[in-house]
Amino acid sequence: MSLAERILAGDIRSAARLMRDIDDGFTSALDELKSLYPSSGKAYLVGITGPPGAGKSTLVDQITAEYRKRGKRVGIVAIDPTSPFTGGAILGDRIRMNRHADDEGVFIRSLATRGYLGGISRSTGDVALVMDAMGMDVVIIETVGVGQDEVDIVRMAHTTAVVMVPGLGDDIQAIKAGILEIGDVFVVNKADRQDADRTVRELGAMLDMNAKKDGDWLPKVLKTEANRGTGIEALVDEFESHRAYLFGSGAIEKFMSEKISRIFMEILKDRLFAEVMKPLTAEGRLDGIVDDLVKRRIDPYTLVERILEERAVNRHE
Numbered sequence: 001m002s003l004a005e006r007i008l009a010g011d012i013r014s015a016a017r018l019m020r021d022i023d024d025g026f027t028s029a030l031d032e033l034k035s036l037y038p039s040s041g042k043a044y045l046v047g048i049t050g051p052p053g054a055g056k057s058t059l060v061d062q063i064t065a066e067y068r069k070r071g072k073r074v075g076i077v078a079i080d081p082t083s084p085f086t087g088g089a090i091l092g093d094r095i096r097m098n099r100h101a102d103d104e105g106v107f108i109r110s111l112a113t114r115g116y117l118g119g120i121s122r123s124t125g126d127v128a129l130v131m132d133a134m135g136m137d138v139v140i141i142e143t144v145g146v147g148q149d150e151v152d153i154v155r156m157a158h159t160t161a162v163v164m165v166p167g168l169g170d171d172i173q174a175i176k177a178g179i180l181e182i183g184d185v186f187v188v189n190k191a192d193r194q195d196a197d198r199t200v201r202e203l204g205a206m207l208d209m210n211a212k213k214d215g216d217w218l219p220k221v222l223k224t225e226a227n228r229g230t231g232i233e234a235l236v237d238e239f240e241s242h243r244a245y246l247f248g249s250g251a252i253e254k255f256m257s258e259k260i261s262r263i264f265m266e267i268l269k270d271r272l273f274a275e276v277m278k279p280l281t282a283e284g285r286l287d288g289i290v291d292d293l294v295k296r297r298i299d300p301y302t303l304v305e306r307i308l309e310e311r312a313v314n315r316h317e
Contacts, residue, residue, distance in 0.1 A: 004035035007134060012107065015134050019109050022126045033126055036133040043075070043132035046239055047157030049143040049182075054163040055189045058226040060142050061099070065229075066236045067138050068105055075131030075139040076100075076108045077124055107131060125156055125263060154182040155262060158255065159242045161185040161235070164203070166195040180206055183219055184242050187235060191223035217245050276311060 006014035021029040046063075048056050057078070064074045100106040109127055124141060131139045143153050154160045162183035186207070188199050203221045212218060220238060224231035246252040280286045292298050 002032060002035065004032040004133075007032075007036065007130065008039055010135075012104075012134075015107070015130055016109075019127050019130055022130070023111055023123045025123075029126075033129065036130060040129045040132040043128070043136050043139045044159075044243055045128060045157040046138060046140045047143065047153035047160040048140060048163060049153050049160060050163035050187075054165050055226045056142050056163050059163060059187070059189055059224065059232075060140055062224075062226050062229050062232045063140060063236060064100055064106060066232050068100075068103065070236075072137040073105045073135060074100075074107075075128070075134070075136035076106065077127050077131070077139065077141045078108065078110045079124065079142060079144040080110050080112060107134065107136065128156070155259060158246060158252070159184045159239050161187055161239070163187045163189050164199065165190045166193045166199045180210060184217060185235070185238050186219055186221040187224055188221060189224050189226055191225050191231065192228075196223060215249060217242060217251075276307060280307070 001009070003014045003018045007018065018029060018032050022033070048060055048063075050056055060076060060078070064076060067074050100108065109131075111123060111127065128139045128141060141153060141157055160182055162179050162185070164187070166188065186203050188196055188203070190196070200221050200223060207219055207221070222231060222235055222238060224235055226232070246255065277286075280289070289303065293300055293303065
């Protein structure tokens, strides 16, 4: 049996192995993803984003517990900072979610950003697809918490929650990062802190200033205390309300069309780039190309045109 067949049969170890192969960039993983793709598309993806120190991991832990109470199987993709020494993930998120380690209804995978911007890892979508095919009802994606680059998650998750805490200059940060546009739900965590109510009011006021059409989703600002589990049930209820809105209003169709189109174009772009670069590196031409560019013997625009012309000629021969 292939890895994909074993995963569809419920083999957790095979899923873990495939996720590792995906993250390491093994081409063998592509065939397994092809086999799993028809069995995906059922899981609901929830994105959790926000600045460092907002308590995202603790919140994800509590959200997972609440979904488990409701009988849902949960996958967690935790994007961790990349180790500057090994290139791997610093597994802080797994430590915070350790209580779910023995729960067969929860699967946690940490990924390193490996320099990829946008708060997520390049392999995030494929790992989420595997969890989807495994039969997870909900897949929670927690971004790394890099601040202003955390916008890619909104293109991947059905529902995106933006987590903030009082005292971090959240109003200024929200405006700078364009966070008001990406959030479906706003969470003021650590709501026992001073100025929590002020942060809620300021966020609410800024959301009210956003132009909305009739029938558009209106994001709410909720308060939570993740350490105590306060406000978690209401938060998950709001996730489910947004889910009902997406499917009830037909907005899910536009979301899925844009998401699938973007995935296709990213795969195509990566594949074409790899095909062009492979002969350049194999033939040892890359160093000479760089040297020519540095010494201004040729400009990069002309060089790219020549390489593309060469590729076209070679394909026709």
